[in-house]
Amino acid sequence: MQGFKRFWAVFVARNLEFFRDRSTLAFNLIFPVILIFGFAYAFPGGGGSSFKIGIVGTPPAAGSAADVAFIHYKYLQFIPYADLKAPLDRLAHHQLDMVLDYFKAQYFVNESSSNGYVLERMLSGGGSSSTSVTAAPAGVFAKNTVSGAPIRYVDWLVPGVIGINILFGSLSGVGFVIVRYRRNGVLKRFKATPLAAFEFVSAQVLSRFFIVAFASTLIFAGTNAALHFRMTGSWALLALLNALAILCMIALGLLFSSRIKSEEVAGGIMSLITWPMMILSGVFFSLDGSPRAMQVASRAFPITYYIEASRSIMLDGAGLAVVGVDLLVLAAMALAFMAAAAALFRWE
């Protein structure tokens, strides 16, 4: 009981500190909102202007009889997939403009996609080629269509922005703050009291969890009121996913701050953690078509699992069966980070 009293006292004090620090509070709430509205204004449509074609199967060798001029055209981006499911989902949401299936000699377009219409004309020989091979004659690839409303870039982006907010809110709000507390002697002052390290750390974790969850909800609700994001899945599942992601990022913040005493070092490490995550986790652009090494590297970052699962739930209405693995990975990472942080933590 005394332990809970101590924990609660530190929890309340930390929350007061955050909500009274107006500049930090404003930055936490306003920056993500500006980001979302900025991208919604800059990219009202699907985002990006190049033609994207999903390729299933291996294209024939250049110059062979089955080769078609289409795949040699400039300014077209061909993205390989192992099977049809993922590219057809993306086609339905206008994230791809066409899917070319070499296994069954068929192609798919979304009937409501203008880019798909243009690509279809090019595939059937309407375009010009500088290569010696001929355009594919009509009928070589069987036509299929999918339907689905286009997804605005902002719909696709918002899980990424919330993810970034969770990442920064957790790392700076726990990691950076603990380093600052350690440097300026707040931790030492607490160490001189009966407060246990576990009670202190738990209070920081719960306080930051509450703050980040509050900020993320406020940002989402506020921007959603104006932009009406696509949400086809379960709110409860999305909430669970967010909770696990916040815990995981907070645990990562605890881990990196477990011993550092210098805010400069903490800032450097934070950049080292956050920049690769922002670039490699598909926050602002899809990793489809990116180099294999980049895609493999992205699997090391918790935010990748959060963003993928969040997009699946919001855009595709995915259920627990689809995002269950992402949830498990986030939970496992959270436990691993927390255990390592607990083992490494020092008051000074």
Place this chain on the structure above:
Amino acid sequence: MDENTGSAPILEVRDLHKSYGKVKAVDGISFSVREGSCFGILGPNGAGKTTAIEVIETIHQPDSGLVMYRGERVSRSFKENIGIQFQDTSLQEFLTVRETLELFSKLYPRPRPIEEIIKACSLEEFVDRDNRKLSGGQRQRMLLGIALVNDPDLLFLDEPTTGLDPHARRNFWRLVQGIKAQGKTVILTTHYMDEAEYLCDYIIIMDHGGIIERGRPRELLLKHFGEAIIRVPEAAVPPGSAFSCPFESEEGFVAFRCADTDQSLRELVANGVDLGGILVERRNLDDLFLKLTGSGLD
């Protein structure tokens, strides 16, 4: 038993060692502290004062040695019985003085009522002010209040008045005297010799991690400086005067080094010395430290 009274000490330190790499910050110190007294730890920067009391406070682990509280080796519950005012400390920001006191008071099982702390440390005037907006003296009083929230029997004050103006220092001394009057034991480190002389019943002087002298301030001064220095303007001393104590000219004054001040004053009068510009100087702890170590207390 306590080394200067024979009573059972509230705190006993035996052969305490603490090193950082090759630096021996605390090198085998031993002492005991009488309950209800103010125990001073003096020494220059780097002498090991702060390390010594932070090891005693259980903030740091000693390399070896023993710390006993009320006859028993210190345990986890020791923190519930002591109050600490660190030399440098920060607090959680954006909290008022009252909220800060409440925060710390909730960390202890048997806290003293906040209103009592506010009164005892004279915090009424700024109790609802953000703790970042306090003057130096107000801040030290608040930190003293935090150190008292658990109504400790033993209070550690690590250079509590450093950086304060003379008025704020005097106010702080009065608070410490009030705490002593309640029967609490105070362990004080300080750079200010007047502070040690005013507050401390017993002192140890540390240098290079060890204790180089110990005792009651006045006894130590008598032990090391049995003499007083009487200065009179050179013009006030008639030519041909004879004195039994040694004297020398110093910057327009004649300085008499006297073992017996009363006898020396009689001699001055007998020689017709005009006492209008007389200065009687008593040696202080700073002089003692200079004598013991050859360096000043900085």
